Amino acid sequence: MPPAKPPARRVTLRDVAARLGVSPATVSNAYNRPDQLSPELRDRVLGAARDLGYSGPDPLARSLRRGRTGVIGVVYDAPLDYAFADPAAALFLGSVAQTLQGAGLNLLLLSCVQDTAPVRTASVDGLIVSCSAEGSELLRAVLARQLPTVLVEQNAQPGTASVTLDDLTGAREAAAHLHALGHREIGVLTLEVGPGRAGGPFTLEAAGQIAYRTTARRLQGYRAGAPGATLHLTATGLNTPQEGEARALELLRAQPQLTALLCMSDVLAQGALRAAHRLGLRVPQDLSLIGFDDLPSSAALDLSSVWQPTAEKGERVGLALRALLDGQRPPDVDLPTRLVVRGSAAAPRLD
Amino acid sequence: MPPAKPPARRVTLRDVAARLGVSPATVSNAYNRPDQLSPELRDRVLGAARDLGYSGPDPLARSLRRGRTGVIGVVYDAPLDYAFADPAAALFLGSVAQTLQGAGLNLLLLSCVQDTAPVRTASVDGLIVSCSAEGSELLRAVLARQLPTVLVEQNAQPGTASVTLDDLTGAREAAAHLHALGHREIGVLTLEVGPGRAGGPFTLEAAGQIAYRTTARRLQGYRAGAPGATLHLTATGLNTPQEGEARALELLRAQPQLTALLCMSDVLAQGALRAAHRLGLRVPQDLSLIGFDDLPSSAALDLSSVWQPTAEKGERVGLALRALLDGQRPPDVDLPTRLVVRGSAAAPRLD
DNA sequence: AGGCGGATCTGAAACGATTCAGACATGCGG
C-alpha cells in the first residue's frame, strides 16, 4: 500500500522556516531584506524553499499585511470589447499603464456594466474612472471606496483628482469651420447620451439631460460654433464604426437637406464615411464631415478632425494618481484640443 | 481645546460588530449570507456600517481567507503601449475579458519588460501568457507560480492549456498566392525574432534561432508556399506602422529587384504600404503586398491578408482558463487561418 | 411532557505573511 500522501496543502513561508529550524521572520527577511541576515543563511533558506517547491511569499498575504496591492483599477461602464475597440481609448490606456509602471503599479480592468460589484470588491490601491455618468450608481460606488481616485473627462468631485479635455473649444472650432464654409443644415452624430441608452434622433431640448460630460460639452461647442445653423441630432449607443454607419444612414435619409455632419468621434466618422459612400454622396463635395479624436488612421482617410493629446492625457492621469498615492493633492488639469483641417469638409453645393 | 481625534484607523468589520455588540461572524454574514440572520438584525448591521463609514468587507482580507481573488493576470513582455497599439491585440484582449467576465473574473495587465517581478508578485487566480519566447526567464517565472495558465501562440507546456493559431497554413497560402502570380524575389517583414532584439535584415540560416513561435511558424509557412523563390528577410523590433515603414524602406532600397512583400502583420503591412508610396511604387502594379491578421481597416485599404479568428481566439482562451479553474483539463486548441485575397497582389511587371 | 428540527447567532481558528522591538553574541576602543 502506497504511503498516504498528505493532503497537498500549499507550501507556506512557515513550512520553509520549520524545515530549517529558523523563525518565519528570518525566511521573510531572506526575501524582503537580504541585508538583515547572513548570506549563507539566506542561501540555505532559498535552497530549502526550492526543495519544498515554495515560490516566494504569497502576494495576497503580503498585500494584506503591507496595506497596498500595487494595483490600480480602471473602471469602465461598457463591455471591455468596446473599451479596446476604439484606438483612442486603447492608446490612452496604454499611456496610463506606461506611466504607472514607473511606480510599479499594474492596471486592473474593471468592467461594470449594470453591476457595481467589481468596484466594490476589487483589491486596488486606487481607481481611474474613465467614463461614467454624473450621479450614477457606479460613480457613487467608486466614491464610497474612499480610495485615491482620478476622474477622466468628468466633472471633478471632492476628494478626487480630475483630468479633462477642453471639448468645448475643439467642438466649437469644428462647427465654426463648417459654418464659415456656408453650411446651415448640419447633422450631428453624438456619443452616448446616457448609460445603456440606445441611439436615435433627439432634440436640443433633451440635450439638457445628457449624463455624460463629454457628450454634453461637445454638443455645447457645436452649438456655439455654428450660431443660426440648424443642428439635427442623433445619438449613438455604441462608439463603433458600424453604429456610426447605421445612424448616419438613418439621419441622412431622414434629412436629405443636410450638407454636413459633425461626429463626436473618428470611429463614428469613419462609419459615416461609409454611409456616405453607400448613399452615393461624395465627401466633401456632397457632404462635409468632421470627426473628433484625430486617430492615426484618420490622416490616411483625409478626414478633418479635432485633435486631442491622447497620450498626454494618459500620462497626466497616471501622474495624478501617483501624486495622490504619495499623499499629495494634484491640481486638476484640462487639456487642449484643436481642429485639424484636412480634406473632408468643403463649401456646400449650390442647389 | 478640541477633543483629540483618535488616530484615523480604518473601520473594520470588527468595529461594526463591536458597535452593535454582536459577533464579527454576524456582520460577515450580513454581507455574505443574508439568509443566515434575521432581516431586522441585518438592517441594523448595515445601518451601523453606514454610520461608521464602513463600506463592506475588505477585498484583500476576503481574498486571503477565501483563497481566490477573481483576477486573471495577462502577461506581456512588451510595454503596454504596444500591446494596445495593435488593433488585433486589443480585439483579442477585449474578447478574453468579455469571456472571463461571465465568470466574474477581471483582467490584470502585467507588463514584464526586463523584469519578472510583476509575475511573481501579482495576486491572481490564473495567468494568460500572450507572447513570450520559449525558454525565457519570464516563462519560467510564470510556470513557477503553478497557477492555472493558458499559453497563447506558444508551444504547450506540461501543466498548462494552450491556444494556438495555424500560422503555417495561412502563411503558406499567402506565399503560394504570390508564387502562383509569378513572384520569385520576395521580401519578408517578420515580427520580432527574440525578446528585445532590434530589427534588421537576417538570413535564413539564422531563422532556426527564432525564439517566438509565431514568427518562426509564419516564416516556415512562407518558405513552404514559395518553393524556389528567394526570400529576403528583415526583422522588425516593434509591431507598429512606423517600424513597418522604416524596415520596408530599408529593404526595398537594398533589394530593388523585389516584386512582392510578405508582412507578418497588417500593422506592418500598412506601414509598408506607406513605404511603397514614398518610393513611388504602385501597389500592386510595381509591388505586391500581403499582410497578416486581417484587421478591419485592411478591407478599406484593399489589402490582401491572412485572416485569423481573433475574437474566437480570445473566447477560447477565456474558456480554457475557466475550465482550468474548475479543475478540468481543457484540450489544446489550434485555430484556422486563411488567405483573404483583395487587390494588393498582382503579377509582377515584366521588365 | 418530551423530543426534535429550524432559525439565529457566536467563538475561535484559520488564511499567509510582515514588522517591531528586543535578545544574543561578537568585536572594538579606551
Added chain:
DNA sequence: CCGCATGTCTGAATCGTTTCAGATCCGCCT
C-alpha cells in the same frame, strides 16, 4: 575589563476577513 555599536536572528502581534462547529431558544408534533 567595561561599555557600546554592530550584525544576526527571533517572538509575537497584527493585517481584516470567513467559516465551521456548535450553542441557544422557540415552537410544534405526537
